[in-house]
Amino acid sequence: MDAMWEWAAAPEYWGARFVVAHLLALTYLIAFVCALRQFRGLLGERGLTPIPRYLARVGFRDSPSLFHLHYSDRFFAGVCWAGIVGSVLALVADLAPLWAWLVLWTVLWLLYLSIVNVGQVWYSFGWESLLLEAGFLAIFLGPAHVAPPTLVLWLLTWLLFRVEFGAGLIKMRGDSCWRDLTALYYHHETQPMPGPLSRWFHWLPRPLHEVEVLANHVTQLVVPFLLFAPQPVATAAAVVVVVTQGWLVLSGNFAWLNLLTITLAFSAMVIPVPTPPVSGLPPWFAVLVLLVTVVFVVLSYWPVRNMLGKRQVMNRSFNKLHLGNTYGAFGSITRTRYEVVLSGADDVGGEWREYGFRGKPGDPYRRPPQVAPYHLRLDWLMWFLALSPSYGRSWLPGLVRALLRNDEQVLRLLRHNPFPDRPPKLVRADFYRYRFTTRAEREETGAFWVRTRVGDFVPPVSLDDLE
Known part of the structure; x- marks a missing residue:
């Protein structure tokens, strides 16, 4: 029976699965710590946009969240602490049985979904939905002793494609400075949160800025298609994405967007590390992965329609579970x-x-x-x-x-x-x-x-x- 499902497993991607899972657990940890440290002033009972006031006018159907059952600042803090503990456990969950892995990563996703869906304007950023979508797929990656599911790796790569290609399209459509290669004359100075090196990047020679923009277009409009090519081309394309994201990390502050994009890039890599003995996918788990894949194929209709449409929008969730989203960044650049x-x-x-x-x-x-x-x-x-x-x-x-x-x-x-x-x-x-x-x-x-x-x-x- 197990031989019937050999096609569903990709043991050569064991190293990729290991990196993706651990970086996602780290990102969850950062996200829950951010929520714990900031929610009282932003969303607490005496915050700037209190969650109780939001819950009084928005129902569970429009905003699925545990906080519809009960809200208090103490309960919100408890959810954050549960997420922090769960994120730490996820860092060592490779040792867990498959059922425990599924439960742990599902709980992490539900906890963070509950926060995002009552977070209002403070949680309206694209990387919130990106974390939820990547975190949901991580549920089905499985622990170290199970071979990585091929279809889940493809779904993670498809998610990376939407992040990069969507961002590339919105730039070309949205602002002429991306088309005439002058966007970085301004962007390092006018970006939302400059970093320690942003000033140095801003004063680089303008011809180098034009090279930066051109490299960005290649990375976001051409390289994403190579992620689906045979190896080692896909690995090389993923490395290009990682290098580009590293450049963005050095030049600005974009929360965990760059970390998540780097994480997704590893899903397309074959990492040359020794692979320990792994078992194939249990039939019930292979069926579950297949069902999830079918769901995501259906959900992909909306982001694909958005990317191909003339009125493309950035960072839009088409459902309240934040699955099958569309992404993009800096469709317009402020000059001052x-x-x-x-x-x-x-x-x-x-x-x-x-x-x-x-x-x-x-x-x-x-x-x-x-x-x-x-x-x-x-x-x-x-x-x-x-x-x-x-x-x-x-x-x-x-x-x-x-x-x-x-x-x-x-x-x-x-x-x-x-x-x-x-x-x-x-x-x-x-x-x-x-x-x-x-x-x-x-x-x-x-x-x-x-x-x-x-x-x-x-x-x-x-x-x-x-x-």
Whole structure:
């Protein structure tokens, strides 16, 4: 009977399965830690967009989540801790029997799905759906003593194809600077969260920027098709993806998007490592994998239609389980960087003192920090806020109110509170234009940024004004 299912197993991909599973477990761990450390200020009972308020107007059918059964901040923290413990166990789950593997990875997926589906604007990023889709497929990878299922490896590769090819298409369709190879004249400076080396990348010679863009197009529009070629071509194509993602890691902070993309790339590789004795797929498990594959073939209709359509959208989930999603990034590039800078004062006419964020640019003399693969959700939303005030409609008034009250949970999201003893009487938000200093300006002033005030974003307000 086992011989009937030999085609369903790929023991030569044992090393690939090992890497994919362990990197996914690590990504889950990072994601649950991020949720634990930030949820009270963002989503807690006294957060900027409280989960209880969301649950009161959105039902389980529209947002499947454990929190429809019960919500409290303590319960949310318990879910996060369960996810952290489960992620650590997943790092050593190769030793577990197959049924335990299935249970553990299913629990991880359900826990994180529950968080994402009540996370509102704070969990609207493409890498949340990417983690859920990759994490769901990992359920069916199996532990080390079972040969990797061929169909699951193909599904992971298909997921990588959608990530890369979708991003390549949206760039070519969305902004002329990708087509004329000038996108990186701006992107390293205007990206959401610059890193320590972003300024250095920005000041590379412009012909090299054009080479970067051209290499990006090849990696995202040509290389994805080679992932399905016979070996060793597929492995070479996957290595190209890994190298490109490493370049992105060095040049910016994109939470765990790059880590996940690198993880998926390993699913297409044959890694030359000794393969321990493995058993074939049990028939019941092979049937289960086949059924999952059929489901994903059906779900793929929507992302394929989106990629081939003239009105392609980025990072869209077509169902509430976040399976069979479409992906993409930077369909348009901002040419000028603007920042919203928050500050407070003790009274009218008093000194205005700035609040410092953990990742986003603020103090011109502070080097942009390395944040990824950690995700600073408030900092990212502040970047979107500078693009349009509409992005802050649901949470900006609450943020201003929290600063005027010195709300402890919200202030924990910040790097620096200039009013540690008592809250300010007034808070305002100024609108600045930022640009990287040139080499001469950096040597003269020691600053990393030059900023110019553009005007008021939110004029000075007090608690009485908000009430």
